[in-house]
Amino acid sequence: MDLRRITDWTVLAGVSIEIRQQGSTVCNGYVDAVTEDGTILWLRPPAQNRRLFEKAAFYEAWATDDRAGFHYEITKGLNRPCEQTPEAEDSSSTSCATT
Numbered sequence: 001m002d003l004r005r006i007t008d009w010t011v012l013a014g015v016s017i018e019i020r021q022q023g024s025t026v027c028n029g030y031v032d033a034v035t036e037d038g039t040i041l042w043l044r045p046p047a048q049n050r051r052l053f054e055k056a057a058f059y060e061a062w063a064t065d066d067r068a069g070f071h072y073e074i075t076k077g078l079n080r081p082c083e084q085t086p087e088a089e090d091s092s093s094t095s096c097a098t099t
Contacts, residue, residue: 003062009038009055017063019043019053026059027051 003018018028029045041061044050053059 003064006061006063009034009041009061010036012041012061012063015063017043017061020060020062021058027053031061 006012006017012031013034015031016029017031019026027043027045029043029048032042032044032050034041039055040052042050042052053061
């Protein structure tokens with residue numbers, strides 16, 4: 001299973017995650033709640049009471065990347081419509097943006 005570090009904790013409520021600190025796994029379970037600003041989360045490990053983790057204590061949340069909220073829009077602008085360039089006004093060619 002491929003895990004990705006999730007920096008925006010506000011999207012993690014109800015998600016199964018792994019908590020790491022300095023590269024070592026500390027705990028895993030389902031996120032029970034997250035503060036509005038995403039700086040604190042409560043994790044419910046299997047067969048244990050829930051635990052609190054703070055970003056300020058250098059905890060990191062790692063999760064699988066199969067939820068839409070975890071993806072950033074990296075292709076924004078790639079599908080722009082073709083624009084006609086001044087040179088193309090005399091011909092039928094167009095120029096499309098690729099960046």
